[in-house]
Amino acid sequence: MAKKTKKPRHPIGELLEPKRALIRPESVALPRPPAGRPGPKATGLTQNDMDILLKRSRKTYNRLECGKLRLPPDDYLVDVGRLLNLTADEYTMLWLLARGHRPTHPLHPPVGLVGPELWQAACDGQRHMMYVTDLAWTLLAHNSAFADMFIHGIAPANTARWMLLTEEGRTTLMDWETTWAPSLSAQLQAALAENPDSEVLQKIDADTRADPVAGPIYTSVTAPSIAPDGVVRRLRHPLYGPGAAKMVAANPYASPGARMIIVIFEPEEAAEDRRQGISASSSSR
Known part of the structure; x- marks a missing residue:
């Protein structure tokens, strides 16, 4: 039997999934998963964790990473960017992929002039x-x-x-x-x-x-x-x-x-x- 080819991730998933993997659940006040929990072991935040932390209905974040969340709200993209510690370039790319234009809201409140x-x-x-x-x-x-x-x-x-x-x-x-x-x-x-x-x-x-x-x-x-x-x-x-x-x-x-x-x-x-x-x-x- 031919081995199934893994379906390519949406560019939003390519951008955000590695960022999720860098964040340990306990660092954002989520309980550490039980050692014997069945299924694959997550090294960082799961998509379900993201829904909990962002206070959104189940599968909302999954739809974002899959490119199926049509025109995600501005405040949602801001919250995602801050939770995943996106850089300014990564945050801009998220907006371009999800909304088709550059951010209309800053990732962080302006703090003056950089450099x-x-x-x-x-x-x-x-x-x-x-x-x-x-x-x-x-x-x-x-x-x-x-x-x-x-x-x-x-x-x-x-x-x-x-x-x-x-x-x-x-x-x-x-x-x-x-x-x-x-x-x-x-x-x-x-x-x-x-x-x-x-x-x-x-x-x-x-x-x-x-x-x-x-x-x-x-x-x-x-x-x-x-x-x-x-x-x-x-x-x-x-x-x-x-x-x-x-x-x-x-x-x-x-x-x-x-x-x-x-x-x-x-x-x-x-x-x-x-x-x-x-x-x-x-x-x-």
């Missing part, structure tokens, strides 16, 4: 303005080019608060009422909706609503805005005068909610000189 000294070195090595903030716009790293954007050469502790609630911000950020303030207001509201427990975001939200200048703009925002990536806005630099600020934005993978922003600034005089140079070059041909 802050490396991000500071990256900022220091960038000739354009560069800075990194956490989910509440608290400044975590920046270079001297970014500090030069402020009147006294000192970057603010929180960039959102500076942009929305200071007179310097409203003057430096040209067209503040029509471009900068509405966009940042929408971004702040989106961040608060995603992180409702952030006391820093709550305070900025309350202070902005109460502000006689920013409040009406903040409460009347209609267009959503998540990130300023690729946006070009006018900025009055204290050293170089008015010009165009071209922004490049990204999220550090290992630091949920953090933002990395590069501001490429071109003074209006430099832009005009460049245009005239191009025009003169064209006419001489």
